[in-house]
Amino acid sequence: MVMDVAASGSQAVELSYVSAGVNLTPRTLDWLSSNNLIAYGSHSSIHLYQPQTQGNGGKVVQTLCGHKGRVNAVRWLNAVGESHSVKPEFVTASSDSTVRVWSCVDGLFVNTSIMKGHEGTVNDVSGLFMSKSNALALVASSGSDFTIKLWKRSEFGDNFTLVDSINLKNSLCVSLEATALPGVGLHTALLAVSTETMSIQLYSVNFCSQGKDSVNKLTSLIGHEDWVRGLSFTPIGDHADLFMASSSQDGSVRVWKISLNESADPTSETESPSHEFKMEKKSFSLGSKSFSVALETVLLGHEGWVYAAKWFPTAKGSNLQLLTFSCDHTIILWSPDEETGVWFEKARLGNVGGEALGFLGGAVGPQGLSVVAHSHQGSLNLWHFSTEEDRWCPKPICCGHFDEVTDLAWEPNGHFLLSVSADQTTRLHAQWSTSPAVNQQGAWYEMARPQIHGYGMNSIATLPDFRFVSAADEKIARAFGAPRNTLENLRILSGVEVSDELLETSSEPMGATVPALGLSNKAVFTEETEVNKTKKGQNEDDTSYFTRQLLKEPPTDDFLSQNSLWPETMKLYGHGYDVYSVAASHNGRFVATACKATVAEHARIILWETDSWEKVHDFDGSGHSLTVTQMCFSPDDSFLLSVSRDRNWTIHGTDKDAASYRLLASSDKKTGVHSRIIWTCCWSHDSAFFATASREGICAVWSSDHLRDAQTKDAVAVATKDWLAGPTKAFPESVTSLAFSPRLLSGDSVYLLAIGTESGTVHLASFSSSSTDSWIILSTIDNLHSATISRVSFRPEHPSRSAEFTDELMLATSSHDHSVKIFTLRPSLMAS
Incomplete structure (x- = not known):
């Protein structure tokens, strides 16, 4: 099991939850049976999900950042024969034109190799160990530059190097898959490639211990009437034969049998009666070995595009089983009859309604007892086979948004x-x-x-x-x-x-x-x-x-x-x-709304009373001239703070009877501290301070004492730097979200703030207005997200929880990388 450690040197910060949808590409998810880990791409990140086990709920145990574009394909490297390595690895392809290999080191996955060679988006990838030690490895990648790149890691090296490139001559590779070819040695692989021509091309890849590595085209297979979206191989029992499944947009799945001929002459065949029906065979030779490829069967049962086909793991004496995933909302389990060899539909999984389109792909779990699928809505679906009920049962699995949160x-x-x-x-x-x-x-x-x-x-x-x-x-x-x-x-x-x-x-x-x-x-x-x-x-x-x-x-x-x-x-x-921001008072009495604006007329704030949902006030003179980016009420509901693209903040305060709000104070661009868009604002739990942060990376904490004075006056107060509770804090990048913790960090004057940035980093800082060191960065969580953090928010405290977990806080973060994350914080470990 791998675990993600978000804290440096301690468990002051612990990842509790990750919610993120799967990218909408067919090959962006794979399941490693030996470690029971599902790897999937979400935005430019890769999440490692461990499904629910006995007594434990499933969760994302590690998130990997590194790619600068969308992750389009994720594949675990397949082992050859009796592998002696216990170090799992997987390979990813991205729109940033790179291919990356990730290896497990001391229980955590790290990026061990970056392959650059494609001139555009890398759409698909496949990896294969080519030695029992798993040191020698092959990675094949296809891109929008109409090429297939072949990468090799030698038995004595750590990095992958480009050994050859296949030019498809303006034909786009739709899918590819590499596998070991039985009977020809460990250093030779078979590569299947489907293209826009609706054909499947077979290549041999030979890594020579002495001499030059070679790549040769073996044959082409035709039959599909539309693009082939998925390819999958499986060995056939103890024989030196393979089955290859190809799934297509024509709604069919074809199963091809690749056999090692007993005779070295590919043209020689055993004579058979003239009336016996025979499937056409394609033949090819590798060294002294001869192989033939024939169509085994055509599976028809889906009513839409079939995006993927996956073989179940085969044990000795077990029957073959094939899983196909389609956009018709169904997953079909196929198996041949033991006596006649005729393939039939053994089970059908799926969902009813709820989505306009169906499944994009999936994978088979350990021992073939679980199936996971991902859909056009970025969701995950999990089924587990119940031996007691003799049926496939749906199971809960974490997922999330498939666009910016x-x-x-x-x-x-x-x-x-x-x-x-x-x-x-x-x-x-x-x-x-x-x-x-x-x-x-x-x-x-x-x-x-x-x-x-x-x-x-x-x-x-x-x-x-x-x-x-x-x-x-x-x-x-x-x-x-x-x-x-x-x-x-x-x-x-x-x-x-x-x-x-x-x-x-x-x-x-x-x-x-x-x-x-x-x-x-x-x-x-x-x-x-x-x-x-x-x-x-x-x-x-x-x-x-x-x-x-x-x-x-x-x-x-x-x-x-x-x-x-x-x-x-x-x-x-x-x-x-379009309404851009909303806020609610803590007592639930009021809701404030604001919309996108380019002039002051539309930059107004509307206040609603929640019992009747009537307008309490329409602040035409809200003090802003551009879009209000965020609003928040003070915990005591005395003030409504708003920040805007116009680089100002304003505060509306209650009257004596707290029946409504009026404009009390605002900052000024000439005397203020922010020179760029103010993205975010927040209040301390005791309403004593409020904070603002902007695009140029400036965080400022202001005292609310001046607001109490402004409540007694009719004129609108103009804030100056004298209102600051301490010096500002500058960060090297845009600060996009702020949040005060629901209690003091220590003593009676030290506050804890979470600060989210444009790059996806979160800083945990203490602030004290009575200390010479007003700002202290307690912890920095790098690569928390792979894109802009849109919001950070501490979980409100409640007596039923605080009694048991007195030292723990929970922090939720959301990001444009499609994810929502929740962290458990232990302030005592930070302060120490």
């Missing part, structure tokens, strides 16, 4: 985390407690998908009583409330405190569905649920049908996409352009 927010009591993304979804993340009655540190999973929208999401704010408001690339903000079925499952799986009165109220919706051409989640009540069960298929306005389910384990992607929506309770109209 733009914002996140904790539920006010910290029971769960909500995230929004440009992938047009809102997702709910919570811990799976093995015993909900007792608060335990369980594995995190996506427990609900409250919103599946038609626009990219920009911002989210949570409210008490399991409500939230979200903003997307549209002129309105939308409010949602949790349905009863979601609350039931959160109480069962995560121990969330939900009153019986709330669950038993019949006026509250049980779930939600989405109209076929609508963007609003329609509430479903108990009576309507029963109607849907009996009249399913008659209401064409709904794209999915809600069915109440009480879960015993975290939900599958099929459930999340159809059965976990939250009903929409209100639309908030008032802005002239």
Whole structure:
């Protein structure tokens, strides 16, 4: 097992959860059976996921950064025969024109080789160990430059070097696969390549211990009527033969048999009766050996493109099994009949509804008892074969957003985390407690998908009583409330405190569905649920049908996409352009919204009262002239802080009766400390300080004492540098997110801040206004994300948790690299 250590020299910072979707390319996931590790690409990162084992939930155990472009292919290096090496390795291909090899060193995977040679995007890759020691290795890569590069690592070296290049003459390689060729020695490999011509070309790659390495074209196979998307090899028992499966966009899968001929003469064949039907054979020679290739069978059963085919691991005496993945929402398990040899459909897996397209690829797990698949929505689906029930059962597996994550927010009591993304979804993340009655540190999973929208999401704010408001690339903000079925499952799986009165109220919706051409989640009540069960298929306005389910384990992607929506309770109209940021007061009374703006007229902030959802105030003179990038209320709800692209911050404060807010103070570009866009802001837990940070990397902490004075005056105060609580802190890159911890770090004046940057680094720093060293960097987590961090947020403290984990804090981060991460922090180890 490998574990990701986020702290340097201690466990002050420990990775607890990673949620990230799979890139939308067919070959970006692979499963290593020996270590039970699933490697998949997400944005420019590679995540190593360890599925759920007995008593432990599955989780991402390591994230690898290095590529500067999208990861397009991930493949474990295949071993030859009885491999003596215990060091697993995998290879990745990226849009940054590079191929990288990652090796396990002291329990962690590190980048050990970078191969540069392609002149454009690298689309596919395959790797193969070519010696029993696994020292000699071959990597084949294909790119948009119409070439296939062959890379070699010698038995006495660590780096891969380019040994040959195959020019496809303006024909794009669609997929490739390398395997050992039986009967010709360990140093010879067989390479299968499919191209735009719909043919499959076979090459031999020979690494000579003495002399020059050679690459030779052997033959071409035709038969498919569209591009061949997937290739896969498997040996046939103890024979020196191979089966190759090819999956195509024509909806078919072809199985080819590659056999070692008994005679060295490829033209000689055993005579057979003239009336016997014989398949056409292609023959080729390698040295003194002769081989033939013949079509074994054509498998027809899918109704769409077949993106991938994977062979099950074969044990002695076991029957062959082939798995095919299609965009028709199905995965078919094929196997030949032991007596007749006729291939038949043994099982069919998949999901029903929820996504417009189906599966892009997948892999087979240890001993062939598990199957994982990834889809066009970046989701993962896992099935495990139950020998007791004699069937394939869906199992929970972590996944996440498949586009930039733009914002996140904790539920006010910290029971769960909500995230929004440009992938047009809102997702709910919570811990799976093995015993909900007792608060335990369980594995995190996506427990609900409250919103599946038609626009990219920009911002989210949570409210008490399991409500939230979200903003997307549209002129309105939308409010949602949790349905009863979601609350039931959160109480069962995560121990969330939900009153019986709330669950038993019949006026509250049980779930939600989405109209076929609508963007609003329609509430479903108990009576309507029963109607849907009996009249399913008659209401064409709904794209999915809600069915109440009480879960015993975290939900599958099929459930999340159809059965976990939250009903929409209100639309908030008032802005002239797309709503960009939202914020909610801690008491749940107010919500503030702001939209994209290029003039002061549209840079206003609208304040809404949540009981009636009426406008309380429309701040035409909000003090801003460009887009408000973030807003946040002070913990005591006395002030509303906003920052903008106009390089200023403003603060609106409450009147004496706290019935509304008015503009109290603002910064000035001439006397302020920020010269570029102010991206982020936050408040300390005691409302004594607020912080701002900008594109030029300046972080500033301001005292709120001057705001108390401004509340007693009618004029708008203009902040100067005298308002600063200490010196500013400069970072070498843009600071994109800030958050104060929910309690003091030590003593009575030291605060802890999390600082997220444009490169994906997070700094943990202490701040004290009474110390000569106001800023101290306690920890820097490099390569936390591979792209801009959009939000950092500490988990609110709650008595049920703080009693047991007194020294622990939880920090959530979101990034444009498609991921949401949660860390456990131990401040006492930082301070020491």
